[in-house]
Amino acid sequence: xxxxxxxxxxxxxxxxxxxxxxxxxxxxxxxxxxxxxxxxxxxxxxxxxxxxxxxxxxxxxxxxxxxxxxxxxxxxxxxxxxxxxxxxxxxxxxxxxxxxxxxxxxxxxxxxxxxxxxxxxxxxxxxxxxxxxxxxxxxxxxxxxxxxxxxxxxxxxxxxx
Numbered sequence: 001x002x003x004x005x006x007x008x009x010x011x012x013x014x015x016x017x018x019x020x021x022x023x024x025x026x027x028x029x030x031x032x033x034x035x036x037x038x039x040x041x042x043x044x045x046x047x048x049x050x051x052x053x054x055x056x057x058x059x060x061x062x063x064x065x066x067x068x069x070x071x072x073x074x075x076x077x078x079x080x081x082x083x084x085x086x087x088x089x090x091x092x093x094x095x096x097x098x099x100x101x102x103x104x105x106x107x108x109x110x111x112x113x114x115x116x117x118x119x120x121x122x123x124x125x126x127x128x129x130x131x132x133x134x135x136x137x138x139x140x141x142x143x144x145x146x147x148x149x150x151x152x153x154x155x156x157x158x159x160x161x
Contacts, residue, residue, distance in 0.1 A: 034145055061135055
């Protein structure tokens, strides 16, 4: 069964400066049980919401199966942690997730490549290990809500641009 394991909507960038200096402290409440998605804009309250440079990458999704045990969104800075979905194989498709409030369609645009911070926040060697399984960057195609818990999953062809 597919699930949303965690959701992250952080208003701040935590990975600033050099990885050796460590991340900035997490603001309270960045891990949430529900997020509001807005078409073309991203996750309400997230640091990338409505930013023109991030519209094609405003929602990031990663599979729990790609991460070491005990590692979650606070360490990898993606927005949606799933289980039971091979998200890295969906580039060029539309991932439709329904956690009970109606479907949310995400156009999967490209891989979310990890950075050197992964060696600090996950474990040494994680940067290289996550190069092909670091999640995906998506554009939301409709407004909706996503919740932690079981989800219905559909994969569709991406609409012609």
